Amino acid sequence: MKSQFQVDENGYYGQFGGAFIPELLFPNVQELEDNYLQIIESEEFQKEYKYLLKDYVGRPTPLYLAPRLSEKYGGTIYLKREDLNHTGAHKVNNTIGQILIAKKLGKKRIIAETGAGQHGVATATVCALMNIDCVVFMGEVDIERQAPNVARMKMLGATVVPATSGSKTLKDATNEAIRDWIGNPEDTYYLIGSVVGPHPYPDMVGRLQAIISEEMKWQLKEKTGKENPDTVIACVGGGSNAAGAFYHYLDEKDVDLIAVEAAGLGVFSGESAATSQLGEVGVLHGSKTILMQDEYGQVVEPYSISAGLDYPGIGPLHAYLNESSRAIFMNATDQEALDAAYELTKLEGIIPALESAHAMAVLGKMEIKNDQVIIVNLSGRGDKDLETYIKHLKD
Amino acid sequence: MSKLKTLFQNKDKNLCSVFFTSGFPNLNDTTSIIEKLGSNGVDFIEVGLPYSDPMADGPTIQHSSSVALTNGINLDIIFEQLKTIKDSNNTPLLLMGYLNQVLKYGDEKFCMQCVACGIDTVILPDLPMIEYETKYKALFAKYGISNVFLITPQTSEKRIRTIDAMTEAFIYVVASASITGAKGEISEQQIAYFERIKAMNLKSKLIVGFGISSKETFNTVCQYVNGAIIGSAFVKFLDSKGVEKTDDFVKSIIG
Numbered sequence: 001m002k003s004q005f006q007v008d009e010n011g012y013y014g015q016f017g018g019a020f021i022p023e024l025l026f027p028n029v030q031e032l033e034d035n036y037l038q039i040i041e042s043e044e045f046q047k048e049y050k051y052l053l054k055d056y057v058g059r060p061t062p063l064y065l066a067p068r069l070s071e072k073y074g075g076t077i078y079l080k081r082e083d084l085n086h087t088g089a090h091k092v093n094n095t096i097g098q099i100l101i102a103k104k105l106g107k108k109r110i111i112a113e114t115g116a117g118q119h120g121v122a123t124a125t126v127c128a129l130m131n132i133d134c135v136v137f138m139g140e141v142d143i144e145r146q147a148p149n150v151a152r153m154k155m156l157g158a159t160v161v162p163a164t165s166g167s168k169t170l171k172d173a174t175n176e177a178i179r180d181w182i183g184n185p186e187d188t189y190y191l192i193g194s195v196v197g198p199h200p201y202p203d204m205v206g207r208l209q210a211i212i213s214e215e216m217k218w219q220l221k222e223k224t225g226k227e228n229p230d231t232v233i234a235c236v237g238g239g240s241n242a243a244g245a246f247y248h249y250l251d252e253k254d255v256d257l258i259a260v261e262a263a264g265l266g267v268f269s270g271e272s273a274a275t276s277q278l279g280e281v282g283v284l285h286g287s288k289t290i291l292m293q294d295e296y297g298q299v300v301e302p303y304s305i306s307a308g309l310d311y312p313g314i315g316p317l318h319a320y321l322n323e324s325s326r327a328i329f330m331n332a333t334d335q336e337a338l339d340a341a342y343e344l345t346k347l348e349g350i351i352p353a354l355e356s357a358h359a360m361a362v363l364g365k366m367e368i369k370n371d372q373v374i375i376v377n378l379s380g381r382g383d384k385d386l387e388t389y390i391k392h393l394k395d
Numbered sequence: 396m397s398k399l400k401t402l403f404q405n406k407d408k409n410l411c412s413v414f415f416t417s418g419f420p421n422l423n424d425t426t427s428i429i430e431k432l433g434s435n436g437v438d439f440i441e442v443g444l445p446y447s448d449p450m451a452d453g454p455t456i457q458h459s460s461s462v463a464l465t466n467g468i469n470l471d472i473i474f475e476q477l478k479t480i481k482d483s484n485n486t487p488l489l490l491m492g493y494l495n496q497v498l499k500y501g502d503e504k505f506c507m508q509c510v511a512c513g514i515d516t517v518i519l520p521d522l523p524m525i526e527y528e529t530k531y532k533a534l535f536a537k538y539g540i541s542n543v544f545l546i547t548p549q550t551s552e553k554r555i556r557t558i559d560a561m562t563e564a565f566i567y568v569v570a571s572a573s574i575t576g577a578k579g580e581i582s583e584q585q586i587a588y589f590e591r592i593k594a595m596n597l598k599s600k601l602i603v604g605f606g607i608s609s610k611e612t613f614n615t616v617c618q619y620v621n622g623a624i625i626g627s628a629f630v631k632f633l634d635s636k637g638v639e640k641t642d643d644f645v646k647s648i649i650g
Contacts (some may be wrong), residue, residue, distance in 0.1 A: 010525075020494060022451040022520040023545040024569060026554075057421030165457055166447065178450045185549055282493045284448070285523065296469045298447040 005250040005326065011199025014323060015317035016290075019198035020283045024182045028190070029286075031105065033200045039104050040097070040207060052096050053211060056129070057086045059093075061212075063219035063375070068347040073363045075372035078229070079350070080216055082241065082379045087351060089380030090212060090241045091193060093124035097208035098191045106280050107189035109133045113177040115170035115237070116307035116355070117149025118380060119193030123157035125343040134158040137176040139169035142307050145230070149384055155355055167301040170311055172283050194238025195315030198286030202243075202315050209244025216375055217248055226373060231366075233258040234377040235359040236329075237273070237309035239318040241379035246327065256328065258366075259318060260359045262304035263331040273302035273310045276322045276329040284313040290322070305334035305388065306354040308380075332361035340364075341382065353380030354388065397515040397539070398487035398583065399564055402438060403600055403621075410622025411613065412602060413629050414441035414491065416459040417476070417582050418468025424638050425476040431638070433486035435645035441518065441624060444473060444492030451520040456625040459634070470500050470508075477512035483489050483511075489543070491518040506538035516564045518543040526642075534562075543567050548588045555595065557567070565600035568592060568620060570607065581606075583617045589619035 011017050011033075019029055039045050053059040061081045070077045082090040102110060110127050112134070114120030120136040127134035136153055140162045143150050153160050166172040181190045195202040195209075213232075232249055234242035236259040243392055249255040264272040272278060280288035282297060291313035292300040304310040314322075321327035332340070337354055340361035345351045352360060356379045368374070382389065402410075414431050417425045425442070431616065432440050445460035445468055446573050452460070456622065477488070490509065497505045497519065519541060522531065527542055535542060541563035558566060570585055592601060601620040607613055608628035616623045625648060632644045 018523075020521045020523060020524065020526065023523075023550065024451065024520075026523070027547075027549040027551075065498050165454070165461070171448065175448055179453070182451065185547075246600050281498070283493075284496055285450075286521075291495075293495070293499060295499070296471075297493075297495040297497075298464065299495075 003112070003251050005320070007199065009205040013317050013320035015281070016319040017183065017199055017202060017289050018151055018288050019286060020285045021198045021380045022182065024185070025178070027064035028181060029198050035105060036101060036200050036204050040204070045100055048100055049097055053093065054150065057092050057096065057251070058084060060212065060215045060219070061085060063216060063223065065223070066348050067362070069344070073368050074370055075368040075374055077363070078220070078373070078375045079294040079378045080245065080375055082212065082214060082377060083350070083356065083381035085350065087125050088123045088383060089116070089118045089122070090244060091119045092125065093211055093244065094193065094205050094208045094240060095119070095122040095126045095274060097134070099130050100202070101134065102132070102189035103130060104189065105189065108187040109135070109184065110189050110191050110192045111135045111137065111177050111180050112193060113137050113173040114169065114193065115139070115173070115310065116384065117142065117146040117153065118308060118384070120158070120160070121149050121152050121156070123191050123193070124153040124156035127158065127274065128156045133356050135161060135180065137161050137163050137173040137180070139166040139173045141162045141166070141232040142170065142173070142364070146307060146384065162244065170307070172298065178285070186287060194240040195243045195317055196238040196285055197350050200316055202287065206243040206247060206317060209240050210247035211378065212241070212244035213246065213248035220375070223371065228241065228252050228255050229373040229375045231256045231258060231372065232377070233260065233359050233362060233374065234258045235309065235355050235379060236314055236318055237262070237311045237355065238313070239315040241377055243315060243317055245375070257321065257326065258362060259321065259327045259329050259364050261329060262309035262358055263303070263308055263333045264303040266333055271302040272302040275302070275312065275314045277331065280311065287316045289313045289316045289319040304366060305337065308353070308355040309358065330362045330365065332358040336361040338389070341389060342393070350378070351382035351389070352378055353382050354385045356380050398485070398513070399516055400612045402487055403565070406438065406592065407600065407621050408618045410438045410600070410602060411436070412439045412441060412622060412624040413437050413645070414443055414624055414626035415633065416443040416445055416456060416463050416630055418445055418463030418466050419459040419630070420462065420633055420638065422466040422472070423476070424466060424495050425473065427638055428641060429480060429484055429488065431641035432645060433484060435642050435650055437486060437645055439487040439489065439620065440487045441491045441626070442473070442477070444470065444490055444496055446493045446496055449493060453627055453628050459630045463484045468606060470496060472507045473511055477514070481513045487516070488514050489516040490514055490516060494522045496520050502534055506534060506540055509540055510538050515539050516541050516543060518567065520545060524561070545569050546592070552595065555592070555597070559597040559599050562599040563603045565621070566597065567624070568601050568603045570603050570616070572604040579610050584617065589616065593619050
């Protein structure tokens with residue numbers, strides 16, 4: 001029987017998902033829907049995808065037993081080291097897969113949106129690798145606060161286009177990318193960076209990130225003989241690293257899945273990105289999900305110290321995991337994430353991305369049993385956030 | 396019978412429609428813009444419902460939406476404004492907005508408000524055909540509201556025929572595979588596309604939108620289809636010349 005957590009034939013997870021797109025995008029999305037599964041499941045694709053993940057990205061990423069963290073919080077805490085991927089985060093798992101799909105579809109030009117710049121860099125990287133034109137849309141505000149990533153994208157040969165509308169952040173960059181795609185329907189492939197957007201994107205990106213939990217499974221067994229951990233923790237903006245970390249455990253009901261959202265200055269402070277707490281059912285960027293909106297359905301600007309988590313919605317799979325209580329949704333404030341980042345750095349010598357630091361931050365909010373086995377998905381490294389870390393560092 | 400259907404029975408050539416963003420340039424300009432457009436011979440009017448994330452609109456309309464939202468416009472105010480001219484206005488009105496606005500307002504409440512304002516046609520560009528058929532068709536029918544579908548140069552013939560069968564008002568023919576915004580001229584490829592659609596002998600009226608900005612472009616497309624919609628060009632005009640000069644704009648197109 002098909003899992004209830006897999007997308008259904010109409011592109012839905014429960015009531016969430018679908019493809020709410022203008023007719024102008026219908027042929028593009030239809031082309032992708034007609035082909036993505038066949039391409040992903042083909043031997044040719046799998047061979048090249050796995051080869052690039054191994055020799056180019058550096059997979060498998062280690063499943064690292066964090067001894068001092070375990071000592072502090074109890075239980076056995078493992079870190080899935082997605083931060084050690086080429087380009088510094090899990091994002092590249094997806095861009096490697098989608099660039100191969102785009103090539104197979106004969107596309108000549110890649111467009112992408114980016115918030116913190118991690119997905120933009122991962123996209124620009126694979127475009128350099130495959131010699132395909134790359135245009136990355138990025139909010140003007142994010143361009144300012146993530147300057148090193150902008151420079152990296154340019155060095156990789158990508159054109160970075162500032163999104164100057166709305167809040168000038170990720171959601172506006174996404175709007176601009178969609179507009180570009182509408183205007184260039186035939187030669188252009190839209191390489192979405194998270195498990196958001198119209199069907200089949202959430203499913204496709206989820207499948208490409210599933211390598212994370214695929215590796216966790218055999219790595220944990222190799223280390224402990226256990227089939228499953230008790231708990232898997234991942235941060236959620238749009239939700240791609242969480243989708244990948246949860247993927248192979250969705251039907252394993254004895255595994256607790258914890259999704260961690262950014263609470264900004266506090267969930268109810270008015271400066272937050274905790275969508276599951278503040279959002280209601282609506283349509284955003286082509287899918288039905290829960291999103292932060294006002295009483296007239298206008299999208300509310302989210303806030304987080306982390307540019308990768310300040311998205312007003314979550315992917316439709318996560319909306320369903322939340323509604324069905326399959327995943328537990330927790331959150332961490334800016335300060336809690338900063339504290340968790342400093343702590344991880346001191347205890348284990350690992351500087352996490354601010355996004356991943358949100359996932360680390362809930363360890364202190366949980367009651368952890370001595371025999372509990374926990375995997376935290378350390379989705380990215382902190383190089384890009386050094387300026388923020390230095391600014392907030394107390395002696 | 397609806398005003399729009401009556402209009403289409405009496406006129407099937409050179410139909411001129413104008414789009415504007417409600418609440419722009421000022422919160423309370425909505426009714427005076429409608430009056431001026433109607434009295435100058437515009438056949439039907441698209442009332443834009445400003446949205447924070449209008450993914451099918453270009454920069455001009457997005458900017459106007461953003462200004463309108465800052466002005467404090469919302470669906471309740473728009474419906475109140477439209478109710479005040481329900482009896483005096485004879486020009487058919489359509490609402491154009493995004494699905495999330497309708498969802499959040501309440502599907503049924505939205506329909507009831509449309510009826511209260513004498514509106515029977517809506518354009519929701521991000522409401523796909525399959526969602527319309529499964530979730531909205533029956534509801535809209537209950538309130539006598541019809542939905543306008545868009546087609547583009549990439550829409551397959553089979554899909555156009557399906558859309559034609561479902562259409563009660565007209566088919567919105569997107570002039571180019573592009574977001575809204577005045578481009579200035581009609582290309583040979585676009586003409587070939589209009590001729591291809593025309594040759595399909597569809598039952599629905601065909602109204603072209605996107606890129607219609609002048610008398611010349613309006614007249615050109617009207618040779619092939621039943622009419623055209625002017626959007627960004629008028630919004631841009633309002634921004635620079637103001638509501639008072641609306642007469643001049645309409646005359647520059649159909650005068």
